[in-house]
Amino acid sequence: MADRTHIVSVCDRYVEMLTAGDHEGIVALFADDAWIEDPVGTPRKEGKDALRAFYSTDHGVTPVMTRIGPACVVGNEVAFQFRIDIDLGGTAIKMTSTDVMTFDDAGLITSMRAYPDGEADPDA
Amino acid sequence: MADRTHIVSVCDRYVEMLTAGDHEGIVALFADDAWIEDPVGTPRKEGKDALRAFYSTDHGVTPVMTRIGPACVVGNEVAFQFRIDIDLGGTAIKMTSTDVMTFDDAGLITSMRAYPDGEADPDA
Numbered sequence: 090m091a092d093r094t095h096i097v098s099v100c101d102r103y104v105e106m107l108t109a110g111d112h113e114g115i116v117a118l119f120a121d122d123a124w125i126e127d128p129v130g131t132p133r134k135e136g137k138d139a140l141r142a143f144y145s146t147d148h149g150v151t152p153v154m155t156r157i158g159p160a161c162v163v164g165n166e167v168a169f170q171f172r173i174d175i176d177l178g179g180t181a182i183k184m185t186s187t188d189v190m191t192f193d194d195a196g197l198i199t200s201m202r203a204y205p206d207g208e209a210d211p212d213a
Numbered sequence: 214m215a216d217r218t219h220i221v222s223v224c225d226r227y228v229e230m231l232t233a234g235d236h237e238g239i240v241a242l243f244a245d246d247a248w249i250e251d252p253v254g255t256p257r258k259e260g261k262d263a264l265r266a267f268y269s270t271d272h273g274v275t276p277v278m279t280r281i282g283p284a285c286v287v288g289n290e291v292a293f294q295f296r297i298d299i300d301l302g303g304t305a306i307k308m309t310s311t312d313v314m315t316f317d318d319a320g321l322i323t324s325m326r327a328y329p330d331g332e333a334d335p336d337a
Contacts, residue, residue, distance in 0.1 A: 093332060114223040128287045158282045158294055159333035161311040163252045166313035168292060168328040170282055188290035189313060189328070204292040204313070209215060209283035 090165055091192040093149065097160045100169045100190070104154045112145040120197040127203035150168035150175050157185070157211055165192040185209035214289055215316040221284045223322065224293045224314070228278045238271040244321040245312035251327035274299050281309070289316040294331055309333035 099118055106114040116137055124135035125143065153174045160169035168189045175182040184196050186205035192196050230238040240261055248259040249267065258267050260267055284293035292313045299306040310329035311320045314322050 123232060129290045130288045145221040159330070159335055159337055161294070161309055161328035161330040161333045163328050164254045166253045166328060167296075168313065170285070170292075170294065170311075185283040185285055187291065187294075187313075189310065189311075204285035204287050204290060205286040206283070206287060209285045211283055213283055 090194055091196040093162045095190055095196045096162050096165075096167050097169075098191075099192075099196070100160050100167060100188075103188075103198075104156045104171045108154045110142060110151075115144050116141050117143055118198050119134065119201075120193050120195075120199045122199070123197070123199050125201040125203070126191075127201065128205050129202050139161070150177065166195070167192070170211075171206070182207075183211055185211045214318055215320040217286045219320045220286050220289075220291050220314075221293075221317055223282055223316075223320070224291060224312075225285050227312075227322075228280045228295045231268075232276070232278045234275075236265060239268045242322050243325075244317050244319075244323045247321070247325070249322050249325040250258065251325065253326050263325070269273070274332050290314070291316070294335075297329070306331075307316050307335055309335045 095191050103118060119140055121137060126133045133204045156171045158170045160167055170185055170187045173184045184207045186203055188201055188203045189210060191200045193199050227242060243264055245261060248257045249258045278295050280295045282294045284291055294309055294311045297308045308331045310327055312325055312327045315324045317323050
């Protein structure tokens with residue numbers, strides 16, 4: 090089983106690398122056959138090539154992600170939240186995502202499902 | 214599709230009714246064929262009889278649950294956190310759970326997966 094401290098540290102690094110735009114760093118956190126569903130309800134993207142394409146997509150904004158609240162780890166699964174702050178040329182937008190991940194015993198992410206909610210105020 | 218405000222209010226009522234021990238109230242939030250996985254990784258319990266048995270189990274403690282942080286809603290799915298405070302005869306224990314739920318269009322819960330983590334400090 091993956092170690093709880095390791096799993097929480099991967100959550101931190103994932104959010105930090107999202108902010109830094111470190112796509113290769115993010116992809117390296119995942120197992121080869123990992124899949125993501127972001128946001129939940131959309132088609133899954135599976136495998137490192139699909140993940141690389143997803144994480145390297147330029148959305149024209151530079152959001153700052155910050156992990157908030159406790160990460161909840163059960164076995165090889167985790168759920169955690171992070172705030173997303175976006176500066177749209179002077180207009181500040183904030184939102185929250187909860188992400189859930191599964192890990193393999195080597196500590197690599199095997200799946201990720203994201204619940205990004207534009208109406209979820211991280212300061213509420 | 215279920216309404217965002219409704220979904221968030223169900224999260225609140227779920228946590229309040231857990232604290233109150235209102236098992237029938239909790240079961241009434243679910244669709245007839247709903248299933249739960251609590252904690253994640255354990256066998257699913259499906260149908261109202263199984264849910265009633267699960268929520269009415271007396272664990273010999275009276276935890277106080279309080280929803281914390283933003284609830285993240287995407288379509289008919291939600292992820293939210295709540296703190297769990299337990300008074301063990303003068304010894305205070307605190308932990309956090311993240312729960313994810315899916316809803317049907319009528320606003321009933323169709324599934325719930327729980328990530329309760331005894332090491333997740335809600336005050337950290």
